[in-house]
Amino acid sequence: MIEDVFCKIIAGQIPGEVVYRDDEVIVLKDIHPQAPVHLLVMPVRHVDGLGDLAEHDGVLLGKLIAVAHRVAGEQGLVKGYRLIVNEGEHGGKLVPHLHVHLLGGKALGPKIVAND
Numbered sequence: 001m002i003e004d005v006f007c008k009i010i011a012g013q014i015p016g017e018v019v020y021r022d023d024e025v026i027v028l029k030d031i032h033p034q035a036p037v038h039l040l041v042m043p044v045r046h047v048d049g050l051g052d053l054a055e056h057d058g059v060l061l062g063k064l065i066a067v068a069h070r071v072a073g074e075q076g077l078v079k080g081y082r083l084i085v086n087e088g089e090h091g092g093k094l095v096p097h098l099h100v101h102l103l104g105g106k107a108l109g110p111k112i113v114a115n116d
């Protein structure tokens with residue numbers, strides 16, 4: 001039984017703010033936004049992380065990016081946005097369910113990691 005918070009939201013067991021959903025991909029608002037727009041694009045089926053994708057999951061991975069781009073447009077991010085996947089401990093992954101961060105709504109600058 002998978003118990004991560006995203007699977008619980010997808011199953012309707014706990015509330016989440018859904019921005020987009022189809023049979024394969026769901027987009028949620030991050031509850032601790034780090035930009036004016038901060039969304040989480042993820043597969044509906046449970047996938048732990050990038051290392052758990054099979055070769056045929058390339059289609060799913062491509063769809064995550066395509067949906068992110070479409071939703072970014074719907075959110076009015078006409079000046080651009082950033083996509084990030086945090087993988088593993090050093091990558092800063094907090095929830096063990098593959099998700100792509102979609103950040104935008106302000107100039108994010110060229111740096112991806114803070115200097116500290």
Ligand SMILES: [Zn+2]
Pocket residue numbers: 002004006007045046047096097
């Ligand atoms: Zn899950």
